[in-house]
Amino acid sequence: MSTTWTDAVVVARHDATPRIAVFDLARADGGELWEYEPGAHIDVQPGATAPVRQYSLCGPPGLRKQYRIAVLAEPASRGGSRAMHALAEGDALRIAAPRNRFGLAPALxxxxxxxxxxxxxxxxxxxxxxxxxxxxxxxxxxxxxxxxxxxxxxxxxxxxxxxxxxxxxxxxxxxxxxxxxxxxxxxxxxxxxxxxxxxxxxxxxxxxxxxxxxxxxxFSAAPASAGADQGQPGGFTVRLASTGAEYPVPEDQSVLDVLLANGVEAASSCGQGICGECIVRVLGGEPDHRDDVLTADERAEGLFTPCSSRSNSPILELEL
Ligand code: FES
Missing domain, CATH: 3.40.50.80 (Nucleotide-binding domain of ferredoxin-NADP reductase (FNR) module)
Known part of the structure; x- marks a missing residue:
């Protein structure tokens, strides 16, 4: 599943605190944005060469004329928050359709x-x-x-x-x-x-x-706990159920890296096991889950994040 983008423009910006800027974003063509449920986030790219980052939508969910996000200036920024903080009213950027792995559950x-x-x-x-x-x-x-x-x-x-x-x-x-x-x-x-x-x-x-x-x-992956299982030593092999193709996954590459390098169409966003965009189903083998997004029930159902998780078995077969 590929990401759906639209061109957008900053219609308002104010500094809520010395380190947090609030942006109101609208479609560049004046049209309506996608509907979303509370808890959703969007991918934002504040320039053609700027990194893509994820920000939660923090306005009232019914508003489709504009989205509101708030961006913390990170001292250790790899360019994402710095590029966002450089934006002013009228500047162009692009945003992707909202995703939500943090919606309101049915509850009293x-x-x-x-x-x-x-x-x-x-x-x-x-x-x-x-x-x-x-x-x-x-x-x-x-x-x-x-x-x-x-x-x-x-x-x-x-x-x-x-x-x-x-x-x-x-x-x-x-x-x-x-x-x-x-x-x-x-x-x-x-x-x-x-x-x-x-x-x-x-x-x-x-x-x-x-x-x-x-x-x-x-907002970022939890550090791996000391002594955590390091998965299959020396890497493992990932197999695609649809074609039977097999690709070795070395210790220093993720399953997602390997899939993309071999031209396999695989969705992704955060690359850290926190957004859920890359989730696929495991059909064979024993996953070594290293994400922070799947619930215990979802893991038991066989869901897996190729961007962060690995394998405890020599071969892992994916529903791809
Ligand atoms: S790309 Fe976000 S969880 Fe894998």
Whole structure:
């Protein structure tokens, strides 16, 4: 499945904090953009040679005339956030149709936990739940009020609690208090930097929340844990079920790299096992899952991310 792109233009830009710029984007031809559900993200390329990056849509989901994204300037940027921050009103870029692996689950109540720029998909969820009368609360954590985009809009919202690291211990997130014990019919959503995600998800699991109730979206892959299984030593072979073609996958290349190098049409976006765009089904062999996007049920069903995961068996057969 190939990515569908459209030419777009920056119709408004403002700096929400010294490091976070908010962009409103519209189609260059003035037409409507794609519909999307809260939690969706888009690929954005802010120039012909600029890298493609993924950003969550953070405006109200019903708006099809323009999309809103917020971009954190990353000090260690490989060019993505730097190119975005260089954009001004009127500048051209291209954007892809939204994808969503972080949608609202059917639940009686939604508990949203955002860390820093992780507010973006959860803001879209909160706006959708406000519009439909859904039951939810949102805990938004940031280093300080000055570094929290959208904090001024959210400060007086009755369902939102702001937590600032510089606000004293009482104001910090306390999951025993702010999440509590597992409750049936409740879905928990977590988005933010890796340390924040690990903290919230680890505590929630320790408090007994089942994996099926925990929904997460990372902005970058979690580091491999020390001592993690290194998969099939010396690489392995990937076989395509449709043609029987076999390709060796050396230790220093991903399955996706090998497929693309051999002209196999394979979808991809993040290349880090976090977006779900490349998911395929395994028909034979034992996958070594190294993604941060598939649920335990999806892995048990045989789904696999060729961009990040590998094989524990000498041959892995894919439904391609
Ligand atoms: S390309 Fe994003 S999970 Fe594989």
């Amino acid at each position: 109540r939604h508990r949203l936990f955002a860390g820093g720029i992780g507010i973006t998909p959860l803001l879209s969820m909160a706006q959708a739940l406000d519009a439909t009368g859904g039951d939810y609360d949102l805990h938004y954590c940031a280093r300080s009020r000055a570094e929290a985009a959208f904090a001024a809009d959210l400060a007086s919202h009755p369902r939102v609690t702001l937590h600032f690291d510089d606000g004293g211990p009482a104001g910090r997130l306390d999951l025993a208090r702010d999440l509590g014990a597992p409750t049936s019919g409740v879905a928990v959503y977590v988005c933010g930097p890796g340390g924040f995600m690990d903290h919230v998800l680890g505590q929630a699991t320790a408090m007994g929340w089942p994996e099926s109730a925990l929904h997460k979206e990372r």
